[in-house]
Amino acid sequence: MDPSSSLTLAFAVFLVASLVVKFWLASRQVRYVATHRDAVPAPFNGIVSLPAHQKAADYTIAKGRLGILETAVAAAVLLAWTLLGGLDALNQALVQRLGTGMWQQLALLASVSVIGGVIDLPFSLYQTFVIEQRFGFNKMTWKLWLSDFVKSALLGVALGLPLAWVILWLMNAAGEQWWIWAWGVTSLFLLFVQFIFPIFIAPLFNKFEPLQDEVLKDRISRLMQRCGFVAKGFFVMDGSKRSAHANAYFTGFGASKRVVFYDTLIARLSPDEVDAVLAHELGHFRLKHIMKRIIATYVLSFVAFAVLGWLSSRVWFYTGLGVRPNLEGPNDALALLLFMLAVPVFSFFISPLMAQFSRKHEFEADAFAATQTSGQHLGSALLKLYEDNASTLTPDPVFVKFYYSHPPASERLARLQAAT
Numbered sequence: 001m002d003p004s005s006s007l008t009l010a011f012a013v014f015l016v017a018s019l020v021v022k023f024w025l026a027s028r029q030v031r032y033v034a035t036h037r038d039a040v041p042a043p044f045n046g047i048v049s050l051p052a053h054q055k056a057a058d059y060t061i062a063k064g065r066l067g068i069l070e071t072a073v074a075a076a077v078l079l080a081w082t083l084l085g086g087l088d089a090l091n092q093a094l095v096q097r098l099g100t101g102m103w104q105q106l107a108l109l110a111s112v113s114v115i116g117g118v119i120d121l122p123f124s125l126y127q128t129f130v131i132e133q134r135f136g137f138n139k140m141t142w143k144l145w146l147s148d149f150v151k152s153a154l155l156g157v158a159l160g161l162p163l164a165w166v167i168l169w170l171m172n173a174a175g176e177q178w179w180i181w182a183w184g185v186t187s188l189f190l191l192f193v194q195f196i197f198p199i200f201i202a203p204l205f206n207k208f209e210p211l212q213d214e215v216l217k218d219r220i221s222r223l224m225q226r227c228g229f230v231a232k233g234f235f236v237m238d239g240s241k242r243s244a245h246a247n248a249y250f251t252g253f254g255a256s257k258r259v260v261f262y263d264t265l266i267a268r269l270s271p272d273e274v275d276a277v278l279a280h281e282l283g284h285f286r287l288k289h290i291m292k293r294i295i296a297t298y299v300l301s302f303v304a305f306a307v308l309g310w311l312s313s314r315v316w317f318y319t320g321l322g323v324r325p326n327l328e329g330p331n332d333a334l335a336l337l338l339f340m341l342a343v344p345v346f347s348f349f350i351s352p353l354m355a356q357f358s359r360k361h362e363f364e365a366d367a368f369a370a371t372q373t374s375g376q377h378l379g380s381a382l383l384k385l386y387e388d389n390a391s392t393l394t395p396d397p398v399f400v401k402f403y404y405s406h407p408p409a410s411e412r413l414a415r416l417q418a419a420t
Contacts (some may be wrong), residue, residue, distance in 0.1 A: 014348070034369065167336070186301065244388070311335065
């Protein structure tokens with residue numbers, strides 16, 4: 001069997017296999033949560049009410065059913081782009097209209113992005129204005145949604161278009177080792193975005209005000225000093241204008257490093273619980289989880305660019321995925337698109353490994369927080385956040401192993417109780 005046919009067969013097999021596993025996992029999750037809907041798990045009796053438990057179950061089931069439909073549509077779109085010839089037809093149409101060159105390649109990337117966005121739009125709208133609305137989480141108006149949509153689109157053009165142009169130029173002009181230069185440019189770009197995000201990008205969507213509660217600010221400052229961490233400021237974000245969900249996070253690095261609390265989190269948790277949640281996030285930094293994830297990202301992206309550099313010069317890479325390469329012009333945009341479409345299919349079955357590492361880091365951060373504040377306060381904060389965010393207390397164990405980046409509530413609280 002020639003390489004082109006082998007790639008076609010492998011792609012089809014992996015696509016079908018991943019689709020079957022995704023449907024199986026999603027249906028397991030929906031059935032498991034529904035089966036345990038009518039009784040609060042024993043560890044949470046007297047702590048979580050039955051109506052709150054049932055709300056979390058219904059919310060999880062609603063999202064799961066939408067996810068099944070979204071998975072099916074995404075698989076059909078992927079098949080249409082590749083083996084059914086959609087990307088090839090779009091590329092040929094743009095070549096006939098624009099010729100072969102940089103503008104044609106940028107137009108191809110932009111067209112695929114826009115079409116993908118249009119296909120995803122109904123799911124996003126249904127999630128926000130039906131599911132989130134039904135369960136009392138959505139606070140977003142249509143006007144605010146449209147404003148966010150326009151800003152996101154313009155931001156995508158402002159940041160994505162120059163990066164795409166540079167990478168395409170390198171692919172054409174930097175010789176066989178173009179992928180090393182492209183990896184370097186992409187790595188620097190990601191660092192640049194991390195630096196400017198809290199200063200210029202995030203304020204486009206939310207208001208960030210300095211934390212006004214002097215008592216809480218003093219507690220947080222002393223906690224951060226004990227943990228050997230320095231930030232450039234503590235800010236409260238008006239997350240409540242979009243959602244009732246609560247969160248806290250660190251963002252930026254260097255001079256732009258800051259701690260951000262959702263206003264919903266400040267309103268919901270006691271000062272001791274805020275301390276504990278912050279200590280958990282500090283644990284990720286103290287235990288070098290963030291640095292490990294950044295390094296892993298750069299290593300994986302280096303490998304990905306190396307593989308792309310090799311594949312982009314193989315005709316069978318294009319024909320095996322349903323595309324006729326240009327004979328009189330560059331195929332760089334085609335190579336980028338095909339690679340981005342194919343990689344998730346072939347890498348799907350290693351996702352449980354990545355999720356396991358993430359859960360391990362969460363347990364370690366919990367343990368660190370318990371040494372700096374109080375495991376009891378962290379446990380009570382987690383319970384409030386699970387309840388406020390309608391996170392189910394009874395997820396399917398297999399679904400958890402495959403997808404969950406954070407351990408389920410029962411596991412986290414059991415470890416915290418064992419440590420106190």
